[in-house]
Amino acid sequence: MLISVQFLRALAAWSVVGHHFMQGFFNFEASNALESLFVDKGAIGVDVFFVISGLVIYLATADKALSPGRFMLMRIARIVPAYWFYTLIMILVVAVVPAIFPEARLEPGHVLMSMLFIPAQNPGGFGVYPLLDVGWTLNFEMLFYCLFAFALLVPAAYRLWVVAALLYxxxxxxxxxxxxxxxxxxxxxIFEFLMGIVIGMLYRRGLCQASAWLPLLGIAAALAAIYHGADIPRALEWGVPSAILVISCVTLERYFQDSRVLKLLGDCSYSVYLIHVLVLAVGRWVADRTGIDPYTILPVCIVLIVLGAYGSYQWLEKASYRTLKRLLGIEGRAIISRQKY
Incomplete structure (x- = not known):
């Protein structure tokens, strides 16, 4: 398990939190450089997630004789319970206190498609989003998992090309x-998953090794590219720098090793990603009703997200994964702490 990847997962999750804080409380209207950074660049956390997904799924399956069915069962057991739980919480909140999510609409067909990871127009009228709107990334994840499952039928050396062909x-x-x-x-x-697979192949071949100055230079170059941006497709503008960040941090793994704090932060990142939308929405609702300054509400939201995500990881994610693994007859060592959401 790569602690450097855990660090990046946590960083990516919290960059998305900052992005959605600016959306929910300020409608993306920034008044200083830090706010502008989260408005313009915070969403890159998703791109980092996708690259990491490709990396960890490749590494987690490279030495295992997994059938496509067994692989999908493991992915379902890992991803679905927490997502369904917070989608149900979303349904409850919208039904009981609709003012917290004024744009949300509960339509049975859309709710069902949201739960089944089927992209559909949101009845709120703001695009193709599930009820718990951050779940749009999980729709891409599930597509990737389905296609990667087919690639398990060929040797590991050819999986990149099979997945690439299927994605195209x-x-x-x-x-x-x-x-x-x-x-x-x-x-x-979607092709950012392939970048992660490439990094996984390089790592397995022992090619992610270098003096510290080189990956540090890569991180600096990636951050500069992200900051300045360009009018090019997202996979190039943010995907390539994200891939450079991931491979650079993997190359620096020896400096991250044995950090329990970074491991825990990475472990909790899936729950951070799912829970933060609910917490920020409640915080915004409270601020609107009381007139409290958003930056007074923000520390409270952060504490609630941290505590909620920790509890969610310990007692929802881990417990449900172990239970479903037993019920579904999935054998072998759990890979919950190494895999992305």
Missing amino acids: LVCYIITPAFDLASGFYHEDI
């Missing part, structure tokens, strides 16, 4: 031809 087929041929999921999958961000 689904996203650039089938999706446009049949208007699949309202064109949701016709996005170049």
Whole structure:
């Protein structure tokens, strides 16, 4: 388990939290440089997540004789329980206190498709999003898992090419031809998973080793590219710098090793990602009703997210994974702490 990857998972999750704080409390209107940074760049946490997903899924399956069915069961057992739990919490909040999510609409068909990771137009009218809107990234994740499951039928050395061919087929041929999921999958961000697979292949071949100055230079270059940006496709503008960040941190793994704090932060990052939308929405609702300054509410929200995510990881994610693994008859060592959401 790579602690450097855990660190990046936590950093990516909290960058998304900052991005959504600016959205919820300020409607993306920044008044200083730090706010502008979260408005303009905070969403890059998603790109880092996708690269990490490709990396850890490749590494976690490279030495295992997993069938496609067994792989999908493990992914479902890992991803679904927490997502369903917070989607149900979202349903309850919208039903009881609709003012917290004034744009949300509860329609049974949309709720069902949200739970099944099927992209659909949100009845609130703001695009192809599930009820718990951060779940849009999980729709991409599930597509990647399904296609990677097919790639398990070939040797590890060829999986990159099989996944790449399948992604291109689904996203650039089938999706446009049949208007699949309202064109949701016709996005170049999907290829960031492939970048992670490439990093995984390089790591397994012992090629992620270098003097510290080189990965540090890579991190500096990636951050500079992210900061300045460019009018190019997202997979190039943010995906490539994200991949450079990941491979640079993996190369620096020896400096991260044995850090229990970073490991725990990474472990909790999936719950941070799922829970923060609910906490920030409640915080915004309280601020609107009381007139409390958003930056007075923010520390309270952060504490609630941290505590909620820790409890969620310990008593929801881990417990449900162990239980479902037993019920589904999944054998072998759990990989919960190494895999992405």
